[in-house]
Amino acid sequence: MSSIPGATARSLSARAPLRWPLHYRLRIQLWGVGFVLPTVLFFLVFKYGPMLWAMGLSFTSYDMMKTPRFVGVENYASLSRDPIFIQALLNTLVYIAGSTVFITAVGLGLALAINNRGRGRRLCLAGMFLTNIMPIVAVCLVWRFLFHPHGLINQILSPLGVGRIDWLTDSATAMPAIIGVTVWRFAPYFMVVFLAGLLAIPREYYEAAAIDGAGVLRRFRSITLPLLMPVTFFVVVVAALLSARIFLMPFLITGGGPGGATRVLSMLIYETGFSYMKMGRAAAISVVLFAIAMVFTIIQMRLFARNEEDAAA
Amino acid sequence: MNTSPASDDAMLARPDTGMTRREVIGRLAALGAGAAVAAAPRRVAAQPAKAPMKLTFWTWENPQQRPWLHKRITQYTEKHPNIKVDFQWFTFTDLGKKVSVGYATGTAPDGFTTGDWLMPTWLARNLIAPLDVKQLGYPSVDAFRKDHADAFIAGAIQDGKVYGYPIWFYGFCNYLNTKQFKEVGLDPERDQPQTYAQLGEVAKRLTIKQGNKFARQGFKFAMHAPQWTMIQFNPIVVQSGGQWFDKAGKCTINNEAGVRAMTVRASIARQYGAEDPADSIATAPLPQMDWLKERCAMFSCHPIPPVAIKSQNPAMEAEGYYRPVQLPGVTADKRYSTCYGFNFVINANAPKDKQEVLHDMYRFVMSDLVDCWQATAPFTLARKSGWTDDPRVKSFPHVQEIIRAKDQGVFFPRTPVWNELADAMHRAVQKVMLNNADIKVALDEAAAEVDRATAEFKKS
Numbered sequence: 225m226s227s228i229p230g231a232t233a234r235s236l237s238a239r240a241p242l243r244w245p246l247h248y249r250l251r252i253q254l255w256g257v258g259f260v261l262p263t264v265l266f267f268l269v270f271k272y273g274p275m276l277w278a279m280g281l282s283f284t285s286y287d288m289m290k291t292p293r294f295v296g297v298e299n300y301a302s303l304s305r306d307p308i309f310i311q312a313l314l315n316t317l318v319y320i321a322g323s324t325v326f327i328t329a330v331g332l333g334l335a336l337a338i339n340n341r342g343r344g345r346r347l348c349l350a351g352m353f354l355t356n357i358m359p360i361v362a363v364c365l366v367w368r369f370l371f372h373p374h375g376l377i378n379q380i381l382s383p384l385g386v387g388r389i390d391w392l393t394d395s396a397t398a399m400p401a402i403i404g405v406t407v408w409r410f411a412p413y414f415m416v417v418f419l420a421g422l423l424a425i426p427r428e429y430y431e432a433a434a435i436d437g438a439g440v441l442r443r444f445r446s447i448t449l450p451l452l453m454p455v456t457f458f459v460v461v462v463a464a465l466l467s468a469r470i471f472l473m474p475f476l477i478t479g480g481g482p483g484g485a486t487r488v489l490s491m492l493i494y495e496t497g498f499s500y501m502k503m504g505r506a507a508a509i510s511v512v513l514f515a516i517a518m519v520f521t522i523i524q525m526r527l528f529a530r531n532e533e534d535a536a537a
Numbered sequence: 538m539n540t541s542p543a544s545d546d547a548m549l550a551r552p553d554t555g556m557t558r559r560e561v562i563g564r565l566a567a568l569g570a571g572a573a574v575a576a577a578p579r580r581v582a583a584q585p586a587k588a589p590m591k592l593t594f595w596t597w598e599n600p601q602q603r604p605w606l607h608k609r610i611t612q613y614t615e616k617h618p619n620i621k622v623d624f625q626w627f628t629f630t631d632l633g634k635k636v637s638v639g640y641a642t643g644t645a646p647d648g649f650t651t652g653d654w655l656m657p658t659w660l661a662r663n664l665i666a667p668l669d670v671k672q673l674g675y676p677s678v679d680a681f682r683k684d685h686a687d688a689f690i691a692g693a694i695q696d697g698k699v700y701g702y703p704i705w706f707y708g709f710c711n712y713l714n715t716k717q718f719k720e721v722g723l724d725p726e727r728d729q730p731q732t733y734a735q736l737g738e739v740a741k742r743l744t745i746k747q748g749n750k751f752a753r754q755g756f757k758f759a760m761h762a763p764q765w766t767m768i769q770f771n772p773i774v775v776q777s778g779g780q781w782f783d784k785a786g787k788c789t790i791n792n793e794a795g796v797r798a799m800t801v802r803a804s805i806a807r808q809y810g811a812e813d814p815a816d817s818i819a820t821a822p823l824p825q826m827d828w829l830k831e832r833c834a835m836f837s838c839h840p841i842p843p844v845a846i847k848s849q850n851p852a853m854e855a856e857g858y859y860r861p862v863q864l865p866g867v868t869a870d871k872r873y874s875t876c877y878g879f880n881f882v883i884n885a886n887a888p889k890d891k892q893e894v895l896h897d898m899y900r901f902v903m904s905d906l907v908d909c910w911q912a913t914a915p916f917t918l919a920r921k922s923g924w925t926d927d928p929r930v931k932s933f934p935h936v937q938e939i940i941r942a943k944d945q946g947v948f949f950p951r952t953p954v955w956n957e958l959a960d961a962m963h964r965a966v967q968k969v970m971l972n973n974a975d976i977k978v979a980l981d982e983a984a985a986e987v988d989r990a991t992a993e994f995k996k997s
Contacts, residue, residue: 285997288641289662293997302993308986373816374750388749393815393971483968483979498634499956501658502993503641 275514282507292504299508309509311484312492315399316468316516319488322403323410323467328459330411332452335418336444349419352412360409364476367405368392371477392478395485402474402486410466414459421455422448454527461524468517489513592891592898593623593646595639597632597879601842602705605912606650609902616901620894630762633658633956640664640884647887648895650879653692653701654949659882660695661953661994666885667698672896688948689878689919701880702899703919708942709768709837709874710861711736712825714853717743717753717834729862731869733773733801736835740811743834755811757833758802759824760970763956763963769837770962771875772947773798776867781950781958786995788987790962791980799976801867803969814970829853837864837874840915840939861935863942876946878919917943957990 246254282299284292303309338348355363370376371391378388391401425448433443449456471490474480480487480495489509497506596606603626610622625646627635633655639645651659659665675681678699682690685703693701715725721742730736740755759765774781779794789795806812812833819826828836829849840861847854863872881899883892903909906924914933917940924930925940952958965983968974 287662287997288637289664306989307982372818373813390815390971393967395972481964481967482971483964483974495960498637499960500954500990501637502997505993 278507278510281504282511284504284507286503286507287501288503289501295504299505302505303508303512308484308487309492312487312489312509313512315484315486316488316490316513318399319403319406319470319474320464320467320516322400323406323470324460324463326403326407327411327414327463327467328456330407331414331459332418332456334411334415335422336448338415339419339422349416352415354412355409356413358409360472361476363405363409364473367401368477371401393482395482398478398482398486402477405473405477406467406470410463414463417459418452418455421452425451457527458524461520461527464520465517465524468513468520489516587619588890589619589621590891590894591621591623592648592894594625595632595636595646595649596624596626597629597650598626599629600845601913602916605909606902608912609905609909610898613898613901617894620898622898630764640886645884645886647891648881648883648899650704651701651882653689653703653706653878653880654951654955656692656701656880656882657951657953658955660700664885665700666883666887666892667700668702668883669896670699672893673702673900684921685919686876686878686921686943688876688946691948692951693880701882702903704879704881704903705913705916706876706878706919706943707840707917707939708876708944708946709839709864710938710942711864712828712836712838712841713860713862714828714831714834714858715860716853716856716858717831725860725862730835730865731872732865733804733867736865737805737809737811740805740835741809744811746810751813751816751832753831754813754816754827754833755809756805756835756837757812757817757827758805758814758837758970759819760814760817760967761819761824763959765824766963766966767949767959768875768877770798770802770966771949772864772873773801773867775947776871776873777801782952786991788958788984788991790987791977791984795980795984796976798867799965799969799980802966803976806970823849840917842913842915843934857934861938861942863938873945873947874942875949876943877949915939952991954987954990954994958987961986961990 281292283294283296285295285298286292334352338345338352372378373388373390373393377391378386381389389397391397429447429451430443433447438446469490470488471494474486474488475491475494478486480491490513493506493509493513496502496509594610596603607624607626610624614620614622623646626632632649633651636645636649636651645664656665670676670678670681673681675684678694678697681699682694685693686706689703689706693699693703711730713725713729718725718728723739723742728739730739736756743753743755744751745753758769774790774795777794777798779790779792779798781788781790783789806814817827818830818832823829823845825836825838825841825845826849827833828838829846831850831853843854846859853859864874866872881895881902883895887895903920906918906920907927907929909918910924910927910930910933914930915936918924930936949955950958961983965979968979968982969976
């Protein structure tokens, strides 16, 4: 050990850079990476890994028992010729379109109705939101009984002169019935989103329009709708995404029937994979469903990007 | 090492070899040890290992059958404290799917029960192990074959090897509400329908309509699940001269006989107006609910335990105003139903020692068939011996009719694409019955679906 004080100080200052050899900014970045790493790993292992594996599986023939066998695009080619798949695809698109349109319209209508200072407003809001927190299995079973040929809905319609409607067993009414249940469950959720959008519109705009003689409809068309457009886009995209993945409602209410009239892609994936043990084919169907969902996701991402740009401007 | 008694005697008889008594005893001890080693495998086969062992076993849920199975397996583990059984059960329709996923993920149970219609699915993929009938108490495969119902055994044996140990096996009966019969002036004995045409006529008399609402349906086909669609449609197909597949494996349900069968199936609603296919409160756990609630006068069903009747309709059970009779036929001489049952099977991937213990456990479970009958009656058993002669069985209400349905029933088509077939037929029946679709077109679509599935299976 050196007995010269200056030499000790030099050696300490020489050692210090060795303890922290990285640049400050890099160190901060590494800390950041360290914090997000568990989440990234979680998503890689439990989300993106299985997704990639499923995509790979869609090019194989795999019955869950033997090793997957590479078959190229055969699964996709056979899907394009399969009337069952085409019917399920069309059902899914009809379901997405129907649910999205009505969820948006009803959600907006409910938000407009509740966006006043009337008494019991909060109670109504809470009551409507209850549909979202009820267990889905119970909801579906109750709706099955409501839609029974002699159930409550037909009994309510009967005095109006409406004859018996076989809601769940007629291929013309089964899908609208499922869409109706979806709207009943999810519209109040999106009502809250719309409500947030409505509350953000300055009241001065309405006051100024009223002074200029604009009626309720005109104010709605010229102020509410344009200013709610970003929220509406958001609701449309999220509702469409939600609808694309629907499984339990048709599965529990109609079982995909009658004659496949309410069988959507997610049900077909389940049947193909777990009943028929054709995992490769099921993976191919799930890739198609993923592509549909991806379209809406891209729209949503662009929408957000545009909103951020607008906000920045 | 030569261990024959003759060579031992010869060795001991030669005093001139100069062996001491200690050497002779030592050699005898060695011989004894050798004999013990040689005999060891036979002992393992005869009784389960003493080392701790944990088995997994899956079955389906049924209010009578599952608890009895659980009780017997618990009794077995009490007898063999070193053996633990992880006993799990799932809904009837989910069990097959759960097992499939279990195989795929390496978590399939060591042993499980399976519907015998799924045997081709497991066998085509070599997923279940052959059983040693000697360990199940039979001297030969022939003896095993002779002791079980013919229709059942055909699905449990492949290439001379036994793969399933049958448990319950039953046919369907036409359950009549005798009170409702008498109300409309019908005698349940004399007027029980023998043909589907008679069924239509009788059902029509029993039907009560209030406007467009059926207060009571004369007869009801189940519409809630593909499995039931197949059970009820299968005998009509066979009676109409049809078959599900030709020799080349092509689905032939859309031929003339198939169309005739579907016409018969649809006639109760379409021709006689005695059934409302859209109106049912029956669900998967209780398909017979409409009949139990007296919303339909006749229902084609598996044996219904009196406790199940009592739970839904105590008056019907107490007053006994019900009666199972043979299902009608397309002609009166063809009154039979589908019969089906359940097997114990062993996972082909289970270690050998576990397979041996499972043999022993299955044999134990099925060693007291009268106890099984008492707990689960009137679910009939696949085995011919050991229960039908017991007075407790003989005195059970309507037991002979129920046993007859089992004995003369016809089996399901045996195909590895069973699920696809059942789903396709279920859709076809829905299209015909609920959407008034053309029968030929609906069957053409179903046959095409099944053929596509078969082609894909062959390719894979």
